[in-house]
Amino acid sequence: MEKQAAAQRMSELRAEIERHNRLYYQEDRPEITDAEYDLLFRELLALEEQHPDLATPSSPTRRVGSAPLEKFAQLRHRVPMLSLENAFTEAEIAEFDERVKRFLGMAGDREIEYVCEPKMDGLAVELVYEDGIFSVGSTRGDGFTGEEITRNLKTVRSIPLRLATDTPPNLLEMRGEVYLPLAPFQRLNAEREEAGEPPFANPRNAAAGSLRQLDSRITARRPLSIFCYAPGMVEGAEFTSQSHFLATIKTWGLPVNPLIRTVAGITGITDYYREMLAQRESLPYEIDGVVVKVDSFSLQRELGEKSRSPRWAVAVKFPPRQAVTLVEDIIPQVGRTGVVTPVAHLRPVVVSGVMVSRATLHNWEEMEKKDIRIGDTVVVERAGDVIPAVVRVLTEKRTGAERHLPIPASCPECGSEVVKIPEEVAVRCLGLSCPAQIRESIIHFASRRAMDIEGLGDKFIEQLLRLKLVRNVADLYSLTQEDFMQFERMGDKLAENLLNAIAASRERELSRFIYALGIRHVGEHTAKLLANAFGSIHNLAKASEEELLAIREVGPQVAQSIRTFFHNRDNMEVVERLLAAGVTPSVTEKKVGGRFTGKTFVFTGTLTRFTRDDAKKLVEDEGGHAAGSVSKKTDYVVAGEEAGSKLEKARQLGVKVLTEDEFLAMLES
CATH class of the missing domain: 1.10.150.20 (5' to 3' exonuclease, C-terminal subdomain)
Structure with a gap:
């Protein structure tokens, strides 16, 4: 590309990437997928490498994240929170390993130890502990300055307010990823749509939106969690490696992903990558790749950093869970509260091993913003929700025969008036006897978490x-x-x-x-x-x-x-x-003097004798409390099959561990 054309294209890319950074980091409403963003970023990076004299200090390739929101106080990171260089293929993993060895002057056949971990799709934060007490927390922001969100982070129950050690470091800056598990994300979006509010695009945006609430009570109502993965500045403790650091903070009560593993060489990395890719669909949270880090801290220091990323780590992205198909029709669908939602009926297509024939369009505002029409060729993606979403329209494939679907004047189920509610994105049917609303209300009434009428599907x-x-x-x-x-x-x-x-x-x-x-x-x-x-x-x-x-x-x-x-x-x-008709709702009160009065239980692993809800009720009926995380205040941990980090933490803290049979025997004694 000639220099003038390259300069013009680089200017366009910088403006476009900055716009998408603002939409993604500050407004929590991305317009393109991560894969599409990565293509833009890599194109700019390649042009800057070809024409280094045209690179600018303010280029997005020289920055991390985005500027902090003005509504929060700003907090300077003592050690910058850099982003990672990306790899997309196993060949690029091999190139990373070769670069590390070449920089260190190592022989090609020597194997380096790496720590591999799932790349969580959440919001990067920093937690500062002073003498073991959580004192302040912030977002990554632009990598140098973040948003101070201490009050909101304190509502995340998996973040310990005090480290579980008698000899804490004087200062510990802890980096971690706050995320929203998939099941709560799906419930949250369903509630938002029923309330006439715009749904979150994905779990990452839900987590970011939850942490950026000015009212921390809203944050507290959302079951956010965190995995910690790296240190910032540390005073009063020394660590020899990434694996040593993770093993230590785990004993201090900080959550560490149980899937993290130390591997040897390029074969270990690729095996881990393939394993995580195979597990991706079955995990209870979103991951979009794996992170690979040189384990030894001394080697990390020797490798050092580039302008925006460390040389000793790489993020290996998974292939996007997308497919291209045709919108054959758009059908209005009525929910139990009367919200009328447009649903795209698609030409069936396989996305991540699942045959997809429908996609939610959420509401008419969202559909019009993306300009989705009947007959359009679209990109659909499964990203954290059961029903896929339309990511974007391939407008270049339009023939002119595509049609808009206007807001219906009457309900497609009962013919009653349909109205757009002021200050809501929702369109609602006003019919009190609407069959669709009756159907959905009965389904909800009979559901397991409501009246639990077994078999009435x-x-x-x-x-x-x-x-x-x-x-x-x-x-x-x-x-x-x-x-x-x-x-x-x-x-x-x-x-x-x-x-x-x-x-x-x-x-x-x-x-x-x-x-x-x-x-x-x-x-x-x-x-x-x-x-x-x-x-x-x-x-x-x-x-x-x-x-x-x-x-x-x-x-x-x-x-x-x-x-x-x-x-x-x-x-x-x-x-x-x-x-x-004899429905007699009762208030469940904790039994005074019950078997479990004053006792706290935590249930973990796969339970076979009862469900989690049943277990919680058994404990509460006997005056006890069923908690979601293990701490020094936990009296018993009931462990089912494949119990993970909660069981390990219980053993570290000396909490008594029970089998399901032992728990039931205690209940009956």
């Missing part, structure tokens, strides 16, 4: 509605065996089982009953707060806005939603019919 509920046997959830309790015998392929035993499951659901905790009603903005956690505060469904129904707002985690939007629900005559009629 989507297909049976569809038949109940088609046969007009139910109009709302209260009708479930007046069904007979003869009603179920009208179903296709229904036998006496199955009908009897369904009736028994419905009967058993009459006795559920008040919190589950409140959650089952499907009140907007009221999830499981809020339902428990309401049950404990009011003690009965009638007390909750009569509660004033002031009484609701007196509950610490209930804000004006939630209070208004609860008031609106119970002031609706049809809703109260359904509630009264449920109570008249």
Whole structure:
């Protein structure tokens, strides 16, 4: 490329990369995938290597991350938080190993020890411990200055506020990655869509958005976690290697990914890379590659750093989980709260080994922003959600026959008016008797975390509605065996089982009953707060806005939603019919003087005798507390099969470990 053309292209790339940095790091709304960003970055890097005289000090290739947000105080890192050079193929892994040996003057056949770890797709942070006490925390920011978010980081339960050692270092700067596990991410996005809020693009953006809340109570409600991986400045402790450092901080109570491994040479790295790539889909969190580091700290110091990355480490990216296909149609879909969502029906395509035929478009604003039309050729990606998302449109493949889908004037299910709610992205059906809303509300009511009507799945509920046997959830309790015998392929035993499951659901905790009603903005956690505060469904129904707002985690939007629900005559009629049918919600109280009063349990590994929810209830019914992490205050850890880091931490702290059988024996004694 001629020098003038190269200068023009480099200028365009710098502007485009800076724009995407701002969208990704500061606004948490990326427009392109990591793979597409990497292509832009590598193109600029290659041009700068070809024309070093055209490189500028302010180039994105000379920076890390982005500038801190002005709404947070700025905090200077004592040791810069550099980013890593990327590799994308096994050949590039081999090149990294060769560069390291060449720089160190080592023979080609000598094997270097490396530490390999999963590359978490989260937000990089720094935790500062002074004399073992967590004092301040910040984001990476531009690598030199980050955003001070100490209060929000203190809500992340896996971050210890005090190191578990009697001889802590005077100063420990700990680098780690805060992430949101996949299951909570999917629940959070579902709640946001039902509330008419824009969903997060991926778990990384959800974690970043959670940590950048000005109100730390919002952060506290999101189950963030962290893995620690590297030191900044350390005073009062010495480490010989990365593996020595990780083993030590683990004993201090800092979370370390259990999949981290020390390997020998290029063969060890490639074997680890292939293993993590194979495990990628089964992990409970998002990873987008592996990180490889020279283990020896003395060799790291000898290798040193380049302008923006260390020579002793590399991030090996996984192939993107994407595919190209055609949008054959866009169908509006109605949820249980009346939100109408556009769903893309795709020409079936395999993405990461899964056949995909649908993709969520979230809402009309999102669809219009990406300019997605019926007939478009699109890139779809599976990134942390069960239903894939459309990443972008290949506009160059348009023929002119593509069509927009406007917001429908009426509900596709019931024909009622559809409106755009002010200050929301949601489009809602106003029909109180909308079949889609009734269907979704019954599915939610019968779900495991609500009234737990075992066996009453989507297909049976569809038949109940088609046969007009139910109009709302209260009708479930007046069904007979003869009603179920009208179903296709229904036998006496199955009908009897369904009736028994419905009967058993009459006795559920008040919190589950409140959650089952499907009140907007009221999830499981809020339902428990309401049950404990009011003690009965009638007390909750009569509660004033002031009484609701007196509950610490209930804000004006939630209070208004609860008031609106119970002031609706049809809703109260359904509630009264449920109570008249024998549904008796009870408040679960901790048993005073129970077997486990004052005791804290942690459950880990794969449990075979009971579920986690069952275990938690067994403990709480006997006056105990079921915690999510192990600490010095933990009394017992109940370990199932394949127990990991929690079991190791329990042994390090001397916490008593029980098998499932031993736990049940203790319960029965």
